[in-house]
Amino acid sequence: MNINPFETAKAQLEQAAQIAKLDANKVEQLKFPDRYVEVSIPVMMDNGQQKIFTGFRSQHNNARGPYKGGIRYHQQVNLDEVRALSFWMSFKNAVVNVPFGGGKGGIIVNPKELSVGELERLSRGYIKKIYPIIGPEMDVPAPDVNTTGQIMGWMLDEYQKCSFNSSMATFTGKSLGSGGSQGREEATGFGGVYVFEDVVKSKVVDLPAGSKVAIQGFGNVSTFFAQAVEKLGYKVVALSDSKGGIYNAEGLSYDAVLAHKKSAGALKDFSGAKNISNAELLELPVDVLVPAALENVLTGDNAEKIKAKLIVEMANGPTSGEADAIFEKKGIVVIPDILANSGGVCVSYYEWYQNMKHESWSKEQVLNKLSTQIKQAFADVHERQKKYKTSFRSAAYILAAERIIDAMAA
Numbered sequence: 001m002n003i004n005p006f007e008t009a010k011a012q013l014e015q016a017a018q019i020a021k022l023d024a025n026k027v028e029q030l031k032f033p034d035r036y037v038e039v040s041i042p043v044m045m046d047n048g049q050q051k052i053f054t055g056f057r058s059q060h061n062n063a064r065g066p067y068k069g070g071i072r073y074h075q076q077v078n079l080d081e082v083r084a085l086s087f088w089m090s091f092k093n094a095v096v097n098v099p100f101g102g103g104k105g106g107i108i109v110n111p112k113e114l115s116v117g118e119l120e121r122l123s124r125g126y127i128k129k130i131y132p133i134i135g136p137e138m139d140v141p142a143p144d145v146n147t148t149g150q151i152m153g154w155m156l157d158e159y160q161k162c163s164f165n166s167s168m169a170t171f172t173g174k175s176l177g178s179g180g181s182q183g184r185e186e187a188t189g190f191g192g193v194y195v196f197e198d199v200v201k202s203k204v205v206d207l208p209a210g211s212k213v214a215i216q217g218f219g220n221v222s223t224f225f226a227q228a229v230e231k232l233g234y235k236v237v238a239l240s241d242s243k244g245g246i247y248n249a250e251g252l253s254y255d256a257v258l259a260h261k262k263s264a265g266a267l268k269d270f271s272g273a274k275n276i277s278n279a280e281l282l283e284l285p286v287d288v289l290v291p292a293a294l295e296n297v298l299t300g301d302n303a304e305k306i307k308a309k310l311i312v313e314m315a316n317g318p319t320s321g322e323a324d325a326i327f328e329k330k331g332i333v334v335i336p337d338i339l340a341n342s343g344g345v346c347v348s349y350y351e352w353y354q355n356m357k358h359e360s361w362s363k364e365q366v367l368n369k370l371s372t373q374i375k376q377a378f379a380d381v382h383e384r385q386k387k388y389k390t391s392f393r394s395a396a397y398i399l400a401a402e403r404i405i406d407a408m409a410a
């Protein structure tokens with residue numbers, strides 16, 4: 001099924017607006033990005049031939065601060081996806097209360113088909129086209145799918161040359177050596193577990209230690225989530241990567257799985273666990289399900305078969321509107337992406353702040369600040385969830401929309 005992410009995003013906002021009777025004119029404005037650009041990027045390929053790539057940047061709303069959001073390199077990047085992602089960034093930043101609006105960019109490309117030189121020329125070419133509309137006080141990009149600290153380094157260098165602005169704060173997600181922040185790697189996964197801790201503490205769902213957790217993914221977000229949730233005494237029983245998943249009802253040891261992945265290159269065939277598909281992982285008899293890889297994995301096709309009591313959305317947009325309605329009917333609690341995975345952008349804000357002030361914080365400082373800030377975001381969302389007797393998703397949208405609309409009115 002082809003689900004348009006921008007339509008999903010607008011429907012989520014509309015639902016929240018009706019519940020909380022938000023200002024209809026402002027809500028209508030929020031359904032459209034302030035602006036978006038499409039750029040053509042000529043790149044001289046290694047074979048001496050020129051190829052034209054297409055890139056986008058969408059700037060959704062900057063009432064609360066500069067536009068902020070990643071740049072994605074993928075063959076399926078398209079304008080609707082970029083607009084939806086920029087929309088979600090405005091709401092995510094408002095939920096976790098960092099002074100940023102929402103932006104997102106992307107280039108239609110499979111970066112695995114490019115040489116390092118071609119990748120660098122493409123990244124610099126994109127910045128040559130968009131540098132007039134980005135900057136530390138205007139729009140602050142970051143890595144997203146298939147973009148890295150190295151790519152941010154090339155982009156920052158190109159931006160500095162084109163704009164005569166030497167600030168490091170135009171990009172976040174940089175490597176530590178080029179102005180990145182301690183704790184950025186752990187931020188999203190650990191942030192999700194800080195929220196999870198408070199979901200349990202506030203008895204939204206009864207989850208005694210030893211409860212079973214299935215996590216889709218074994219990348220940046222999922223591995224830090226797995227480590228931290230295991231430390232809290234929960235049993236991670238399933239994990240997966242693009243080649244499939246592994247399952248042991250008695251629990252997997254994170255360190256042993258990591259060693260296997262490093263030596264075998266994939267999770268499958270880990271001794272002491274059964275191989276399963278990514279689809280089977282989602283339907284396992286577990287207490288907590290954590291989609292932490294891809295969008296649109298929970299849909300009308302599998303929602304009835306989900307057995308978890310709690311879903312923590314660490315990926316962006318893993319649940320379709322149809323699946324959301326089924327979960328609500330079944331009493332499955334969903335902690336939405338714009339709250340659960342907001343730890344990443346929270347630490348991106350700390351990086352921007354450290355660059356602006358020429359400061360450098362320790363990892364402990366960063367993670368302590370993150371824990372306080374994201375737990376406050378959960379408390380604020382929970383308060384609205386109780387007040388409006390609604391889902392955590394609608395409550396998060398209500399909180400974010402209230403904050404953005406206040407700033408727009410001001």
Ligand code: NAD
Nearest residue numbers: 188217218219220221241242278292293314315316341344
């Ligand atoms: P990553 O590239 O580090 O890891 C992605 C994981 O997904 C890998 O284990 C990969 O093998 C797996 N995967 C790829 N294709 C798959 C498939 N078809 N089926 C199942 N698994 C598959 O990415 P990440 O940074 O961990 O991001 C994961 C999700 O979290 C994405 O939706 C991303 O947008 C979201 N997110 C990431 C951050 C962050 O700070 N990294 C912040 C917010 C949201």
